[in-house]
Amino acid sequence: MVNVEQVLSALRVVQDPDLHRDVVSLGFIKDVVIDGGRVSFRLDLTTPACPVKDQLKAEAERVVRALPGVQAVDVSLSASVRSPRPAGAVLPGVRNTIAVASGKGGVGKSTVAANLALALADAGAAVGLLDADIYGPSMPTMFGTNARPQPAGEKSIHPVYAQGIKLMSIGFLIDPDQPMVWRGPMVHGALSQFLEQVEWGTLDYLVVDMPPGTGDAQLTLTQRAPLAGAVIVTTPQQVSLIDARKGLKMFEQVKVPVLGIVENMAWFSCDGCGKEHDLFRRGGGRRTAEALGVPFLGEVPLEPAVAAAGDDGLPIVRRDPQCAAAQALRRVAGEVARQLAMRAAAAPAPTLAAMAWKP
């Protein structure tokens, strides 16, 4: 009969392609049970959105099945999402805070943010979404809700639950027709409250939909929120790419790792002929990512259904999960999760604690 040592030794040939180590030394193998010729164990990955989880599972199954005396192998999958640094005072229960940003408006940043959040949740992660676009909040429309956040004790509020994630937006607190005529300090105050006085609880990922550009709101978030990384959304054409570069430089200045670039509206699939039309010089996002040495996270096609889904309050990964745009957005989510997992696996940077001076 096979023993646990033999099973583990066989599994040492299974490598995680991103972390470049085997699944045993990474501590991914849990609950090995041997019952005669039946072997079962759990493969505990670093993210439920792992793009290669099925391959890893199949390979683990195959190598154990090849051991003499093994008749059946039962592998279950789970995930323990890790944080790139120890919990600090702000958002202590959130393992990875992801900023979704763009240099300019109109590139579909909020659409990417909403679908990224839902795709991560669909993979099995605990997810929150903070709509930090104070001047033009779009999440209440995209999620089809105008719920009022409920108070949680005297100084904090609960986020709104919508479609399986925790959601917060300035749009929940103001009249939808009311313009936000706010100066910088008001924006700073509101965003600080969203970070510190919303009961986000324990989350694997908190996606922050940033306002476009590089202004007060971006500065507040990079200074106050423990960002694990930033995702830059752009369209393929030159003007948009110039702004994407600026956004990227801003994150570099404040030492927030750029997880990569998403090219939105990369092509248009005609519903009549099925041909892929490259409306805005497809490939610009990929070229910019290569030129700037950051990962390219994927390209998302322009489909009228994507915008319609947002307007109807059911983002595309939920409304039509099989369409090309939804599949592309799920791949982006997997890629984002993968980049975060790689960063968390690298030696974590200790959090610097505040210090009171002794006179």
Next chain:
Amino acid sequence: MHPPPGARPTGLSQDGPDVLVLDWSHGHRGRHRVRDLRLACRCAQCVDEWTGAPRLQPGSVPADVRPLRIEPVGLYGLSVEWSDGHATGIYTFETLAELCQCSECLAAGASA
């Protein structure tokens, strides 16, 4: 001294009443006399945002100025709340490395 890219302080401590010690991720142990740090503030109240000309009068800073509290800002800097009431400055990690007053950095600066 030029720290390697990505270098960041990993520990803050105090050496006596007026020296801040910064332990860095690349093993360096930096030192700063706190009044010099106060005088080097680059915030818009202390340095003109448009011309870069100094606006802070060194004589207006008490000789015994001290930090009250030092806090990390995001992933890129430190902010200091000072005993003279000033609190708007952010010292980026690059700035702190440039301002380092440990004997090694002072010697490297003098020979440069």
